[in-house]
Amino acid sequence: MTNTxxxxxxxxxxxxxxxxxxxxxxxxxxxxxxxxxxxxxxxELEQKIDCGQNPKSYLLSVAxxxxxxxxxxYAWRRRICEERVYAQEVSGQEWADxxxxxxxxxxxREEAAAVRQAVERLPERQRVIVLLYYMExxxxxxxxxxxxxPEGTVKSRLYQARKSLQRELEDILYEERFG
Amino acid sequence: MKRDLDDILxxxxxxxxxxxxxxxxxxxxRAKEREHMTGKNRMAAKxxxxxxxxxxxxxxxxxxxxxxWKYLTPDAVAEEFxxxxxxxxxxxxxxxxxxxxxxxxxxxxxxxxxGDSISEFLPTVNGEVDSDRFYSVxxxxxxxxxxxxxxxxxxxxxxxxxxxxxxxxxxxxxxxxVTMGGGYSATVKDGVEYRLAECTNVEVFADRELYLCVxxxxxxxxxxxxxxxxTGKISRNESYTGTNALFRLPIDPAKADKEAAAxxxxxxxAWMNGEEExxxxxxxxxxxxxxxxxxxxxxxxxxxxxxVESTRQTLTPxxxxxxxxxxDDGNESGFNVDLVLDTSQIGKIQIVGGSDAGTLDSxxxxxxxxxxxxxxxxxxxxxx
Numbered sequence: 426m427t428n429t430x431x432x433x434x435x436x437x438x439x440x441x442x443x444x445x446x447x448x449x450x451x452x453x454x455x456x457x458x459x460x461x462x463x464x465x466x467x468x469e470l471e472q473k474i475d476c477g478q479n480p481k482s483y484l485l486s487v488a489x490x491x492x493x494x495x496x497x498x499y500a501w502r503r504r505i506c507e508e509r510v511y512a513q514e515v516s517g518q519e520w521a522d523x524x525x526x527x528x529x530x531x532x533x534r535e536e537a538a539a540v541r542q543a544v545e546r547l548p549e550r551q552r553v554i555v556l557l558y559y560m561e562x563x564x565x566x567x568x569x570x571x572x573x574x575p576e577g578t579v580k581s582r583l584y585q586a587r588k589s590l591q592r593e594l595e596d597i598l599y600e601e602r603f604g
Numbered sequence: 605m606k607r608d609l610d611d612i613l614x615x616x617x618x619x620x621x622x623x624x625x626x627x628x629x630x631x632x633x634r635a636k637e638r639e640h641m642t643g644k645n646r647m648a649a650k651x652x653x654x655x656x657x658x659x660x661x662x663x664x665x666x667x668x669x670x671x672x673w674k675y676l677t678p679d680a681v682a683e684e685f686x687x688x689x690x691x692x693x694x695x696x697x698x699x700x701x702x703x704x705x706x707x708x709x710x711x712x713x714x715x716x717x718x719g720d721s722i723s724e725f726l727p728t729v730n731g732e733v734d735s736d737r738f739y740s741v742x743x744x745x746x747x748x749x750x751x752x753x754x755x756x757x758x759x760x761x762x763x764x765x766x767x768x769x770x771x772x773x774x775x776x777x778x779x780x781x782v783t784m785g786g787g788y789s790a791t792v793k794d795g796v797e798y799r800l801a802e803c804t805n806v807e808v809f810a811d812r813e814l815y816l817c818v819x820x821x822x823x824x825x826x827x828x829x830x831x832x833x834x835t836g837k838i839s840r841n842e843s844y845t846g847t848n849a850l851f852r853l854p855i856d857p858a859k860a861d862k863e864a865a866a867x868x869x870x871x872x873x874a875w876m877n878g879e880e881e882x883x884x885x886x887x888x889x890x891x892x893x894x895x896x897x898x899x900x901x902x903x904x905x906x907x908x909x910x911x912v913e914s915t916r917q918t919l920t921p922x923x924x925x926x927x928x929x930x931x932d933d934g935n936e937s938g939f940n941v942d943l944v945l946d947t948s949q950i951g952k953i954q955i956v957g958g959s960d961a962g963t964l965d966s967x968x969x970x971x972x973x974x975x976x977x978x979x980x981x982x983x984x985x986x987x988x
Binding site for chain 1: 609613614616617618620621627630631632635725755756761946956959
């Protein structure tokens with residue numbers, strides 16, 4: 426893969442991959458490392474990433490594999506050192522919607538932050554599935570391929586996660602909406 | 605009116621985090637360097653392993669020390685982990701020459717470096733940034749020449765290694781990297797495992813013998829080394845058949861600082877206490893529930909759990925595959941059969957969900973069986 430091809434892949438998939446890494450790791454530093462290593466590992470494993478073949482699932486599966494392995498490597502470090510905690514925020518969202526008042530925009534932003542925090546509190550094996558399903562919009566079959574578990578297990582984890590989230594987000598689910 | 609959870613999740617989780625342009629630039633630079641290094645490594649691979657000892661250059665100096673073999677250089681290893689600042693310290697250092705082979709592994713100490721704020725990544729220990737650190741870079745290869753497993757392979761980590769500086773006069777079982785704010789990163793290149801290990805700076809003990817141990821195990825391995833309480837000296841246990849390399853660290857005795865050493869020992873005690881507290885919180889009630897969930901499968905459910913007959917109900921999916929479950933409290937919940945269950949498994953029990961409040965007696969497991977007529981038999985199990 427040439428640098429131009431890598432740049433094209435970064436342009437096409439960078440944002441989705443980076444968002445996934447941020448949500449997975451909770452740490453800017455670890456997300457930055459995981460993001461870079463994912464692209465580098467993907468290049469190493471498959472000399473040419475053909476952007477025409479939609480390599481998003483492939484990149485995500487490399488990221489998940491690296492993260493699982495990295496957690497093992499850093500487990501010892503974690504027990505001893507405090508990790509810099511990434512205070513999750515809904516970045517990149519600015520009030521630009523003509524049809525939405527600033528108050529509505531602020532409420533929507535707060536709601537998104539609450540939802541992301543609820544997702545963050547999920548056990549990791551459920552969180553990965555939720556991120557792949559709702560953030561990366563992969564199908565159950567694609568997720569099974571990325572995480573390398575049976576489709577039934579993906580469904581079951583998704584169900585468990587949705588049930589927990591339903592409980593956690595009860596206030597938001599029954600909240601009266603604007604207008 | 606109830607809002608749609610899927611819609612809320614999709615909106616909140618829309619990818620919004622953009623990688624910084626500097627991060628992408630760094631990534632592209634690393635890709636370029638890697639391409640360049642791959643070429644060099646191919647050449648290095650042609651050099652027979654036996655040439656290793658001849659290729660090493662001896663040298664001792666202050667600041668940092670590294671080896672000149674055709675392994676990755678310590679600065680390249682540091683940069684592998686994104687630590688260019690530490691890489692620069694290694695790059696300006698001198699060379700080291702030490703390879704030991706024990707327990708089927710050839711261990712090369714490639715370099716050491718120590719100092720205040722010499723890394724881009726400084727850990728926080730008990731709320732304080734520990735900036736004065738000691739770093740070592742070690743390469744590990746198999747004696748029989750078979751490659752070390754890649755960090756992404758399932759085989760990786762099955763043979764763990766523990767790397768730590770040790771100090772004469774201090775029992776290594778108590779004073780080692782684990783109790784001195786330690787950690788490590790690992791990577792495998794061309795069948796060679798590289799470890800960048802670090803802990804708080806031990807140079808302050810340089811008026812006594814300093815060692816670096818590389819042994820098998822996740823923590824300090826008591827059987828691998830001998831500690832002479834009379835002289836305080838640490839040595840390899842010759843009768844140990846596993847990996848137990850022990851390097852003498854070439855650190856300038858002038859760097860010894862008794863006051864700083866005493867302060868460090870106090871810190872070690874504090875860290876040890878802090879870690880014990882953490883360990884206590886990690887055990888307790890959640891242990892048995894976690895163990896329960898780990899052993900729970902559709903195959904084991906009948907031996908470790910029993911059905912609550914009052915929860916048993918036959919559900920009929922609607923046109924979209926949704927079923928409604930009535931709870932004991934009168935509340936209703938539902939799930940989509942196509943999404944949650946493996947619809948090819950007719951007549952077999954499937955675990956559709958579970959919950960607990962941290963204790964075994966709070967565990968509930970929701971199960972379902974798809975019947976041949978398309979209905980679903982739902983029942984909640986609890987631990988026996």
